Amino acid sequence: MQRLRHWLPALLLLAAHLAGAAEWPDRPIKWVVPFPPGGATDTMSRMAAEPLGRRLGVPVVIDNRPGAGSNIGTEAVVRAAPDGYTLMLGSIANTINQTLYTKLSYDFTKDLVAVSPLYEQTNVLVVSADSPVGSLRDLVANAKANPGKLNFGSSGSGTTMHLATELFNKAAGVNTVHIPFKGSPTQELLAGRLDFVFDNILGALPYIRAGKLKALAVTSAERSAVLPDVPTMRELGYPTVQIAVWGGIFMPKGTPQPIVDRISRELSALMQEPAMQERLRGMGAEFKPQTPAEFGRFVSAETAKWGAAVRSSGARVD
Template structure:
């Protein structure tokens, strides 16, 4: 029970106003003091075993320990992440249902005509957990050794490139390269990263854009030639490969980020506790080692900066979809 201390001489009208103000904030304040009282559900809108799922499990284990309650991973795959995102957007805003998302929050609004959630209004950023570098790699039979040479070849004939699917970051990044350089690039969508890389290795594609980790063995064996990584910094997995910015062909870096968000209406004290716990966990030496060993890259930013990154990405991909004339689904 809260005790209300009223200064001497305070009039009845002022007393009532003060009491109303305190009582209005009382439930949220009390909820924050006791939260969490039960396990927290972390929705991962992808199947088990993928990049988002693995990062979520590593991070969720440590977050649960920091909060004193288990974090339960709930995989809800389907519709390019939209099923899980909608579930969290409509969940009670009590801090017990969270979303572990990746770049789909920025790409899906650009490529889907109708979504039942708003990536910016319906979610509050908690933490940017990790990212995965992406790379551009060609079949070794293609007579190019640099990204600049690839673009030059693409101005003389149409090149086919593969990605994990329509509307994914790699698909849109290829279109961004085409828009910025005038190269003729034809997109070939696949249902996931593995089949796209398989066809690139087999010579059915001129090049592929995808996360770097699955490409590394093929690059090391000479079955693929990596021309550039798309992030702002070189990848630890492919340290000899330049970034797209180093090549001076494209000025926009791109990587696949993974992060935690809550429903937007979660009480501020609960959100702040979540953000503080997440920030603490991201400094954990063991977690950093596990993520790095699994091929993730770490770059700590504030929740506000994470939110701004989502907004910038959404604006960029919307512009690319419009300028490239990509038909929205």
């Protein structure tokens, strides 16, 4: 009897947890996007939120919480109740931030639960259409002939645009100058004030198709379906310059496992529907299904990988 009394509080808590999971969902779910409206993470979130809500039987409402490179929105989700009514579009930015920011109040891999990937894209190395550079070989030759004179833009220190170029500089043995911007550097490249950018494919693709930018290479492991004639950095002899720009769903630590598993199943089914696959391909993206456990291991590996890259680059944000 004494042993039963000892375990009773835990048993009651477990029963309440299971009961809550069985009734879930019975009200709208908040989907936090830790970036402003209009970017890749916001676009992908809005594409999936409404049909996910239809599958779950309740509205899934987008809540943009931008700031501090995604840290403000992420911290809000870390502090949210683990009741299944808050989820977040986390991304490669979070795995970079874990090392980039020296004063984070949370641990991305420990304080959130990885639920499911949502999309994967590539960065694309682009120059303006007016640039005399016509290939990666040309760019490397130009950079070696003019050390410290070529400049590249990024959307901020420690972003994939920045780190991709740092990996490229190291692999090619060149020295180029980083110019960070608060937003996209694409307009500066178009105006001829930058020499090259490792841009996100979603932002660069319209300009490539319009003939305003030239694509020299992609950073994905395989060629992009929307740029099939553009080689990968690996094909061109730079296998270490490989970046997959991804986003996925996360929830507060302690969210009941049945809820995590349900969202994972529904998202996986949704993202593999033919109409959704077509929309993803049109944006240069793809969906690679993973279980919560598989996705969690992927996120841990990405955090370690980008931690090393950030330390090597010397980038820091206090």
